[in-house]
Amino acid sequence: MRSRGQLLFLVCSLLTVACEEKIKPSVLPSVDSRTLPQQESWNSNITISDSGRVRAVIDAGYIRMYESNKQTEMSQGVVVHFFDQHGHETSVLTSEEGTVDEGTNNLAAFKNVVVRSENKSRLMTEKLYWDNQKQLIHTPDFVRMTSPKEKLQGHGFESDQSLRNYRIFRATGESTQE
Numbered sequence: 681m682r683s684r685g686q687l688l689f690l691v692c693s694l695l696t697v698a699c700e701e702k703i704k705p706s707v708l709p710s711v712d713s714r715t716l717p718q719q720e721s722w723n724s725n726i727t728i729s730d731s732g733r734v735r736a737v738i739d740a741g742y743i744r745m746y747e748s749n750k751q752t753e754m755s756q757g758v759v760v761h762f763f764d765q766h767g768h769e770t771s772v773l774t775s776e777e778g779t780v781d782e783g784t785n786n787l788a789a790f791k792n793v794v795v796r797s798e799n800k801s802r803l804m805t806e807k808l809y810w811d812n813q814k815q816l817i818h819t820p821d822f823v824r825m826t827s828p829k830e831k832l833q834g835h836g837f838e839s840d841q842s843l844r845n846y847r848i849f850r851a852t853g854e855s856t857q858e
Contacts, residue, residue: 717744717753726752728785728812735812736787737761738780750782758789760810762841770842771797773808773817785812797843801827805837815841823848830855 726738741756760773776791787810795803795817805823810816818838825832825848836849 718747719745734763752780754778771795801843817841
């Protein structure tokens, strides 16, 4: 009987020890967890769609998603494929970095931004914004625009995402007419 009592005591002791609270890992006091991304991804893509239609597909080397400010930050090379209402690719944007506003799906691209359209037009700037709702791209910064008929530059730009109908502000350059 004595050995049963000892065995019962031993089992209860083990159960009590097994149920103890685990030691929580400490976080450095200088790190604010609210500033850390909730999700991270490498070599991934984001698809932006509306009513079942794909508007843009974004590929990036590194993606960080923040819930606190509803922003997705992208770096290590960003490539954005824009599509029209029929699903045809109209242009491709490349940049080193970018952000997507999760509420509006608007995009901002930074550093060595280049947009190439299907009609052989090319836009170069350091900062460019895409308005998802209006399907327009714009920037207040310096731009260079080349097409088969024009070589223009200026400060300020707005266009449809296919670079067919655009305006360059304070423009200089050359144009050939047929």
